[in-house]
Amino acid sequence: MSVYDSLDSITEELHKCMKCGNCMAVCPIYKETRQEVGVARGKISLAEYILSGEIEMTKGMGNRFSLCTTCMACNTNCPCGVRFDKIILAARAESVRKKGLQPVKKIAFTALKMQRVFDFGMKAGSIFQGVALKNIPNRHSKLARMRVDVGIGKEKVFPMLSKKTLRSEFPQVITVKNPKMRVGFFTGCMINYFYTDIGRAVIEVLTENDIEVVIPKFQACCGIPASVNGDVASARTLAKRNLRAFERMGADALVVACSSGGTAWKHVFGELLENDHELKALADKWAKKSYDISEFLIHQVPFKKEGLGRVARKVTYHEPCHLNRGQGISKEPREILKSIPGVELIEMKEPGRCCGMAGSFSLVHPDLSGQISDRKTADIQTTNTDTVATGCPACRLQLQSGVENAGFDEEVLHTVQILAESYRVGKGELKRSK
Amino acid sequence: MLAREVLEELVRVLGRENVLTEQEDLLTYAYDATAAMKHHKPDVVVAPLSTEQVADVVKIALRYHVPIYTRGSGTNLSGGTIPIEGGIVLSMLNLNKILEVDQDNLTATVQPGVIIQALNDEAAKHGLLYPPDPGTVTTATMGGSVSECSGGLRGLKYGVTKHYIMGLQLVLANGEVIRWGGKTVKNVTGYDLVALFTGAEGTLGIITEIIVKLIPAPEARKSILAVFDDVDKAGRAIAAIIRNKVIPATLEILDNVTIQTVENFVHAGLPMDAEAVLLCEVDGYKEVVVREAVLVERILKEEGAVQVKIAKDDKERDLLWLARRSALPALAQKRPTTVLEDATVPRSKIPDMLKAIRSIATKHNLQIATFGHAGDGNLHPTILTDERDLEEMKRVHLAVDEIFETALALGGTLSGEHGIGIAKMKYLDREFGEAGVAALRRIKESLDPNYLLNPGKIVRRD
Numbered sequence: 048m049s050v051y052d053s054l055d056s057i058t059e060e061l062h063k064c065m066k067c068g069n070c071m072a073v074c075p076i077y078k079e080t081r082q083e084v085g086v087a088r089g090k091i092s093l094a095e096y097i098l099s100g101e102i103e104m105t106k107g108m109g110n111r112f113s114l115c116t117t118c119m120a121c122n123t124n125c126p127c128g129v130r131f132d133k134i135i136l137a138a139r140a141e142s143v144r145k146k147g148l149q150p151v152k153k154i155a156f157t158a159l160k161m162q163r164v165f166d167f168g169m170k171a172g173s174i175f176q177g178v179a180l181k182n183i184p185n186r187h188s189k190l191a192r193m194r195v196d197v198g199i200g201k202e203k204v205f206p207m208l209s210k211k212t213l214r215s216e217f218p219q220v221i222t223v224k225n226p227k228m229r230v231g232f233f234t235g236c237m238i239n240y241f242y243t244d245i246g247r248a249v250i251e252v253l254t255e256n257d258i259e260v261v262i263p264k265f266q267a268c269c270g271i272p273a274s275v276n277g278d279v280a281s282a283r284t285l286a287k288r289n290l291r292a293f294e295r296m297g298a299d300a301l302v303v304a305c306s307s308g309g310t311a312w313k314h315v316f317g318e319l320l321e322n323d324h325e326l327k328a329l330a331d332k333w334a335k336k337s338y339d340i341s342e343f344l345i346h347q348v349p350f351k352k353e354g355l356g357r358v359a360r361k362v363t364y365h366e367p368c369h370l371n372r373g374q375g376i377s378k379e380p381r382e383i384l385k386s387i388p389g390v391e392l393i394e395m396k397e398p399g400r401c402c403g404m405a406g407s408f409s410l411v412h413p414d415l416s417g418q419i420s421d422r423k424t425a426d427i428q429t430t431n432t433d434t435v436a437t438g439c440p441a442c443r444l445q446l447q448s449g450v451e452n453a454g455f456d457e458e459v460l461h462t463v464q465i466l467a468e469s470y471r472v473g474k475g476e477l478k479r480s481k
Numbered sequence: 482m483l484a485r486e487v488l489e490e491l492v493r494v495l496g497r498e499n500v501l502t503e504q505e506d507l508l509t510y511a512y513d514a515t516a517a518m519k520h521h522k523p524d525v526v527v528a529p530l531s532t533e534q535v536a537d538v539v540k541i542a543l544r545y546h547v548p549i550y551t552r553g554s555g556t557n558l559s560g561g562t563i564p565i566e567g568g569i570v571l572s573m574l575n576l577n578k579i580l581e582v583d584q585d586n587l588t589a590t591v592q593p594g595v596i597i598q599a600l601n602d603e604a605a606k607h608g609l610l611y612p613p614d615p616g617t618v619t620t621a622t623m624g625g626s627v628s629e630c631s632g633g634l635r636g637l638k639y640g641v642t643k644h645y646i647m648g649l650q651l652v653l654a655n656g657e658v659i660r661w662g663g664k665t666v667k668n669v670t671g672y673d674l675v676a677l678f679t680g681a682e683g684t685l686g687i688i689t690e691i692i693v694k695l696i697p698a699p700e701a702r703k704s705i706l707a708v709f710d711d712v713d714k715a716g717r718a719i720a721a722i723i724r725n726k727v728i729p730a731t732l733e734i735l736d737n738v739t740i741q742t743v744e745n746f747v748h749a750g751l752p753m754d755a756e757a758v759l760l761c762e763v764d765g766y767k768e769v770v771v772r773e774a775v776l777v778e779r780i781l782k783e784e785g786a787v788q789v790k791i792a793k794d795d796k797e798r799d800l801l802w803l804a805r806r807s808a809l810p811a812l813a814q815k816r817p818t819t820v821l822e823d824a825t826v827p828r829s830k831i832p833d834m835l836k837a838i839r840s841i842a843t844k845h846n847l848q849i850a851t852f853g854h855a856g857d858g859n860l861h862p863t864i865l866t867d868e869r870d871l872e873e874m875k876r877v878h879l880a881v882d883e884i885f886e887t888a889l890a891l892g893g894t895l896s897g898e899h900g901i902g903i904a905k906m907k908y909l910d911r912e913f914g915e916a917g918v919a920a921l922r923r924i925k926e927s928l929d930p931n932y933l934l935n936p937g938k939i940v941r942r943d
């Protein structure tokens with residue numbers, strides 16, 4: 048029985064919790080609110096009361112279960128090995144079954160589910176951007192930004208939608224001369240629509256390493272925004288579509304450059320499709336050959352060091368929760384950064400602490416998300432670096448927003464972008480004048 | 482249920498955002514870290530921002546006869562924060578400022594909601610240390626640990642919380658605010674209320690400010706691990722170390738059941754058939770530490786340790802401590818319910834206590850692992866069980882009774898550091914006798930005649 052189908056599935060997980068409160072030491076939400084319901088122990092208790100029949104699932108309960116960035120910090124700090132990530136998914140799914148989705152989320156997910164609508168919405172969004180949002184030029188990425196007033200007196204800085212989506216920019220198969228393997232690239236929504244520069248860097252680095260890249264046209268959203276918020280039906284539809292799209296094109300391996308995508312392919316698709324014999328087998332097959340780009344470059348390729356040009360950057364690295372704790376990938380990005388000539392890696396305080404983005408969490412709880420982000424921004428600022436590298440476009444958005452609101456000079460990039468930059472410098476295509 | 486006026490007055494004093502009334506929130510204040518204890522939902526949770534607001538809350542509670550349950554982080558192990566009579570849970574977590582670190586007087590002044598580790602981080606910036614270090618340093622509050630008089634790993638050399646509390650600001654049960662003690666090392670003015678309120682578990686007053694003593698952080702430390710094939714030998718080794726005038730900062734013991742569980746869990750390299758492991762850390766000036774470490778090593782060998790290891794660097798030190806740090810997690814993952822006791826005996830009785838616990842476990846057919854602070858006689862017999870298994874829980878309660886009996890018979894005490902709360906209330910007369918319990922009650926009633934503060938804890942109302 049999967050966590051997506053029934054609250055009973057987590058009975059044993061709940062019983063493991065001894066209420067020691069160790070999770071309080073690391074929970075980003077609790078740090079801000081100092082209310083018991085913010086921390087894992089509080090939400091675990093609520094789930095227990097529901098299961099024991101002491102209280103019914105209420106709308107208010109659903110709101111309390113929304114108080115979690117799913118950063119998994121509590122998992123790691125729990126002496127009893129409680130998998131709170133499973134508990135929160137099950138509790139949210141139960142809440143949606145009993146009480147429906149919260150209105151803010153409903154709008155986001157129905158759109159996500161239907162890609163055509165999404166694409167259209169994105170196009171319509173370009174017009175909307177012009178009207179509702181100020182463009183602020185930024186000397187770094189030369190990307191215009193849109194600023195959205197999220198009702199907390201502070202604006203959230205979004206990157207502008209790309210003129211062209213990543214997937215329309217490239218053919219489905221990008222060939223190289225003597226391919227040593229064929230790799231499928233799951234772009235994910237943020238890279239496809241917003242941060243196409245990350246996608247281009249992935250393709251650049253892969254082809255530079257003699258790898259043929261396949262970008263199936265019919266791939267969809269990873270479905271994580273839906274599944275973590277309890278919209279299991281939407282998540283299942285998306286999982287199926289993705290599996291079929293990649294199976295049709297075939298590949299030796301699959302890479303992603305965002306932490307949700309990696310989590311989806313490695314774990315979630317299989318869990319969602321547990322009761323579907325045929326698709327479950329397919330999900331397991333692809334799970335085995337799915338890799339985060341940094342993991343892939345270090346362990347599978349390994350990426351070539353000759354030809355790396357000098358990139359003079361002082362870099363600090365922010366760990367995406369679902370890359371670090373979710374997939375155990377933490378050394379790899381640092382290894383890549385350290386192998387680039389000219390890059391100086393300076394660690395920030397608590398690089399693994401959540402940035403507070405957590406997808407729709409930042410829409411539902413903009414104030415909390417902002418407070419969590421402020422701590423991260425302050426930690427970044429004290430490193431006196433000029434670049435923050437990270438491994439996930441969602442984190443990039445949050446970090447960029449934080450840095451710009453704080454008004455200091457720091458470029459926010461995906462690790463793979465710095466590697467691509469180094470190859471480019473190596474080929475003499477680009478000279479950094481720093 | 483509370484009268485509507487009570488809520489209205491609370492909101493007027495504290496503001497809407499600091500008064501929680503929805504059951505989804507209230508239910509999360511119905512428990513603490515105590516195992517197998519019935520939970521109870523409060524009627525309202527308030528989180529004041531100042532001493533004045535705390536006093537106002539007390540006055541409102543007094544006027545309407547509503548009990549107040551003061552709460553820090555809710556990590557205590559004796560049911561100390563469970564609001565068994567409903568009423569108000571008073572969360573101290575918003576009072577979380579470190580007001581001062583005074584390097585000349587070696588003191589710090591903090592609000593009660595400060596987390597112990599936060600104080601230590603601040604003290605460390607000045608090369609200072611606040612020694613009390615319960616297992617919950619990163620989560621427990623100063624107010625909670627003062628109220629439980631928490632111990633920790635460093636008790637043997639550095640003492641426990643009460644040895645570091647110099648002054649308190651208190652809100653009394655009548656709503657008045659008093660200050661007692663201060664920054665002076667010497668102070669004999671009046672009764673020692675600072676001592677009385679330290680360990681009072683929130684039953685006599687509410688702590689709103691704390692002045693603590695800090696000490697210079699030791700310059701160096703060294704860890705030594707010794708494996709024994711016999712509990713008595715380990716016991717004699719503990720005595721021998723102390724007899725040789727070495728007072729380690731920490732002297733911990735793990736029994737055979739703990740060793741096996743830990744070894745299966747983390748593979749720390751302990752022999753599975755070892756009867757006991759001692760972990761010792763000496764600290765102080767570099768030269769002294771080296772001398773003491775060598776001496777401790779020699780004593781351990783002389784007393785018949787089958788294996789002795791000294792950590793050469795921090796990495797090796799962490800490896801030695803891995804076993805101790807993993808004790809509770811490893812045990813906790815074996816069964817869903819972990820009943821952690823803290824009966825304490827004079828340190829010379831440690832081997833007797835360990836053997837008694839072993840036979841209690843056999844008698845009641847229970848899994849009991851014991852580890853703890855051998856140097857100060859404070860053991861943690863840990864019963865691994867499942868609270869859903871009612872028959873087994875009956876045996877657990879019998880075993881707990883017998884553990885207390887044994888500790889008292891050996892000249893020990895019911896609780897070394899976790900407090901009485903609800904959990905050990907019924908055993909008090911065994912330690913104090915009826916007259917002792919009555920004296921306790923008279924103290925309670927003279928300071929809190931209406932049983933407004935944490936009623937149902939420590940002192941039974943008849």
Ligand SMILES: Cc1cc2nc3c(=O)[nH]c(=O)nc-3n(C[C@H](O)[C@H](O)[C@H](O)COP(=O)(O)OP(=O)(O)OC[C@H]3O[C@@H](n4cnc5c(N)ncnc54)[C@H](O)[C@@H]3O)c2cc1C
Nearest residue numbers: 553554555556557561616622624625626628632683688898
């Ligand atoms: C895994 C684990 C390990 C532990 N290890 C140790 C250990 O090694 N040594 C040890 O001694 N304890 C240990 N404990 C017990 C516990 O952590 C300590 O007693 C801790 O100091 C309690 O702090 P708290 O902030 O959680 O207090 P709470 O649990 O919130 O409160 C404890 C008591 O203090 C009262 N109180 C709280 N704040 C105030 C205030 N401002 N004014 C008046 N009364 C107040 C409460 O009413 C209650 O009676 C452990 C607990 C756990 C779960």
Ligand code: SF4
Nearest residue numbers: 064065067068070125
């Ligand atoms: S740390 Fe784990 S066992 Fe402890 S309260 Fe949190 S979830 Fe429960």
Ligand code: SF4
Nearest residue numbers: 074115116118119121
């Ligand atoms: S996953 Fe993160 S935000 Fe959610 S309860 Fe755990 S620590 Fe808190």
